[in-house]
Amino acid sequence: GYIKIKILPYDFLFPPLPKILLWPMQNLSLILENFPYVRNFAGSLFIWAQKPAEENWKRPMSSLVEHDCFKGQLSVVVPSRNEELNIPPLIENLQACYGEYIKEIIIVDDNSRDETAKVTENLALKDPRIKLIRRSMPHGVGRALRDGFAATKGDFVLTMDCDFQHILPELTGLFDAVADGADMAIGSRFSRESVLLNYAFTKILANRGFHILANLLLGKHFRDATNNLKLMRKEVLKSLVLESDDFAANAETGLQPILLGYKVEEIPISWINRSVDMGFSNFNLLNTGPNYIVVLFRLVFRKWMGRDIVRCPPVKQSIKT
Structure with missing residues (x-):
């Protein structure tokens, strides 16, 4: 019943870094994870399966108040x-x-x-x-x-x-x-x-x-x-x-x-x-x-x-x- 299944490498791993470099490296990893070829060196895999949207939104949601x-x-x-x-x-x-x-x-x-x-x-x-x-x-x-x-x-x-x-x-x-x-x-x-x-x-x-x-x-x-x-x-x-x-x-x-x-x-x-x-x-x-x-x-x-x-x-x- 899925219309799309995708497997993406996710979460580049960096060696221990000084705190001042941590934030730039986190931003860099977000970019690299979505780069078509470089992301093949990522640390793990993210698996995503998408069902048809019509069925998704019709599935009832519960109150979160x-x-x-x-x-x-x-x-x-x-x-x-x-x-x-x-x-x-x-x-x-x-x-x-x-x-x-x-x-x-x-x-x-x-x-x-x-x-x-x-x-x-x-x-x-x-x-x-x-x-x-x-x-x-x-x-x-x-x-x-x-x-x-x-x-x-x-x-x-x-x-x-x-x-x-x-x-x-x-x-x-x-x-x-x-x-x-x-x-x-x-x-x-x-x-x-x-x-x-x-x-x-x-x-x-x-x-x-x-x-x-x-x-x-x-x-x-x-x-x-x-x-x-x-x-x-x-x-x-x-x-x-x-x-x-x-x-x-x-x-x-x-x-x-x-x-x-x-x-x-x-x-x-x-x-x-x-x-x-x-x-x-x-x-x-x-x-x-x-x-x-x-x-x-x-x-x-x-x-x-x-x-x-x-x-x-x-x-x-x-x-x-």
Whole structure:
């Protein structure tokens, strides 16, 4: 019944190293493990078998609610573009795992060409907590996040993509961290306990390069501030000002709280690349990558010059009426 079986060498082994070299070597191992030929020298094997997605999401999930502080206070923001296939399983599994937490699920339809809006509207008829925001052109993840954030009413905000529908049980780590006092918890794809499946080598290289540079320039230590799987308190959200219109806004939602002094924790999560039945990602490294660098150097300049990290007024919303 499997549609794909893959065996990958995993976990390069290095000799004992000074602490200062350990972190660069860990990043190097993540890159080498996904390099087509070099990874043959890895230390062990990782076996992955994938069942058809339709059967996966229909398998019922159990409630994972543990913390009273989140009950009825969680706003979930999902920027979506051409996600008609993924919205139903994502919402169904969110309701199953964290239904008692959820105050609202805000689907931001970023000018989709498919039936994303219609599918969401049909689901909203069954559950009034599901809300649809329909955006006009121009589209962009940053624009969608701004509009979605502006509509939130809960004391806690979870932002995520449809890609994360298969790992919802792992979100318990984010809730645990915030319940224990963190202001924000980020799902980290690049912790040593994380698992990446079918993640493009070019994206790994770009991500690791960006974070190594960001850590050096900002004098901080974080592994995956750019992932759009974040749980934050409402006061953190209110302090954010997203200036980027595209995927680079994910860097702003991660770096701004760190530089503003909030307590940010990174929680290891898995990441599974989209299968054919899930549609295609809208992320384009060549088009978007330079904008991440712009975000980084803008924040570096403000930090080094002693200026406010967040200083620009919010951008006007672009919601269809």
